[in-house]
Amino acid sequence: MKVKALLLSVLLVLGLLCGSAFAADTIKIGLLAPLTGFAAADGFSVLESVKLAVEKVNSTGGVLGKQVELVYYDDAADAKQSVPLAHKLIGQDKIVAFVAGSYSMPSRAVAPIFDEEEIPLVAAYALHPDLTNGEYCFRNGFLGTTEGRVAAYTALELFKAKKVSLITSDNDFGQTLSEGFTGYLKKVGREADLVLHQTYPGSEKDFKVYLSKIKDAAPDVVFFSGYYFQTGPGLKQAKEMGITNIRFIGEQGADSPKTPEIAGDAADGFVILTNLDRDDKRANVQEFLKDYRERHKIEPDMVGASAYDAFMIIIDAIKRSESTEGKKIRDAIATIKDYDGLTGIIQGFDENREVLKPVQLQEIKDGKFRHFGIVDDIELIKP
């Protein structure tokens, strides 16, 4: 019995060794995404978009003469699941770089692990400020403060609002959003025009209570932050309550085809701050949108495009540094300049490894996200 067990384990070890010997012919990039659980729709978009990126790289000869292999696992947007998977990606799969394609909590939990191992990490869309604490951790999404600031600018300057209101969730994201929003109002001396600031618990789906107060305060523009499963019903309820003369603006949490699907025609005229412009004329964007739509018969979205870019930023850095060494890839990411990404021209990363790129404004028209505007004033978009 003992001999058998020994033989078996030797075989197993040999098998594992063989596996990694073969794998050395490819360059492995890791990805964690929420493929199941409440965020599964986002996980699907992330994985399928990155797969398109992998195919594009491999069909044009790979990188450094090798094919790229994507190693991905499902973290269910749960920090308890992401941590062991991060160790697996490092210890067993031997990845050279990592795309954080999940939400803030699971991504934040694994960021220090990759940082410690000197494996570069690019977060696709997760928002928590602490994510980029490590020298090896970059973010290809906007911080809450940036989005809040641009939202306030959009309300006051683009919509010429005389009175504004703010609805945010009571978590840290809502907190940073409102800091950015009120910070801008303070800067331009219009704090008094914020007539109502309401916070809601993260599980909220019934916004009538908040909307009744909004109706009473009668602002011109409301910055309504939240995911599609919140802004969708929220907009629908607003229309049912007869609120038609108030403009709602949202952020990237609402960047999902589900928002107009849930809200129906109540979503028309909803403007969101995001980082994918569906009407972007550049060939790479149109090619991505076309491929994704053809393959999946659904609309691509912000999280997918951001993950695609995060992956491509890593590939670009491997190419430029001509190395798969963590330190060299990291330095190459840090010095990226005017990279032509799906989510706009990425000007580069600042000293805190936060991305510098324009904020896209999209408006829902007939159930589709369309170009509304672009904010590229460096004073507004810098983190």
Add this chain to the structure above:
Amino acid sequence: MQLLFEQLLNGLAIGSIYALITLGLALVYGILGILHVAHAGVYAVGAYVGLWLYSLSGTLLLAIPGSMIVCAALGVAIERFVYFPLLKYPPYVPLISSIALFLGLEEVCRIVAGPDLLTFPAHLPFPSFTVGGVFVSSTLTAVYSVTAIVLVFLWFVTTKTEFGLAMRAASQDMEVASSLGVDSQRVVDATFVIGSAIAALAGILVGIYYNQVYPTMGAMPAYKTLALIVVGGMGSAPGAVLASILLGLGETLLIGFANIPMPRDALAFIAMIVVLMWKPTGLLGRK
């Protein structure tokens, strides 16, 4: 004043939805003394079956009764195959199995229908009107009407029929009732049929109301209804309804006028703790 009135109407709608989900739990506890956590799973299944039948037939007239029948059968199956064999054990045994069953039902919904949130694009044909400058939307009148119909039906069944008498007798003491000729198995079955059918109705109503159906939609009701039956008085259906409406109003007023950065879900549990400390029998509980 107008704002207060509007907020009360909003709160009444939230409370009505709580009441529809909590009723089944209160009925089951009243008869069997089991905390039927899986009831929230039946509610989610009801929403899914309703959506499925609606997308097949295109009419709620088929989807609603169809889903109610499926859930009634599911409820009876749970009672016969899970709770009944476990009744001889201490109450925590059926409770644990109920929690397991709830998680299982959630997973079944996820595996069968996929993890994505689905929309329920049906329209409830109810009127909207304006009273004293306050606009009452058609979704609000839909929620009020459905809840009122269910409550009147239940009140009639439990107080005006022979079956209702048997039900009340069984809930007071099943053995004595049986010895006096009450068919207690039938009463228990019927309780699960009624409770589960109402849960299906609630699932469909909530699905249309928020235009979303998703596997974990029972998670919040699963624990909030527990707090509500404690506040209402364990096993008291009128108490559960009263507690639900009060909670809906309380949550709404708290958010509407205080803007306290506290999760509204906490209010149910604060109420539960207060009730347990000062009036352990609940608002309308007996004993």
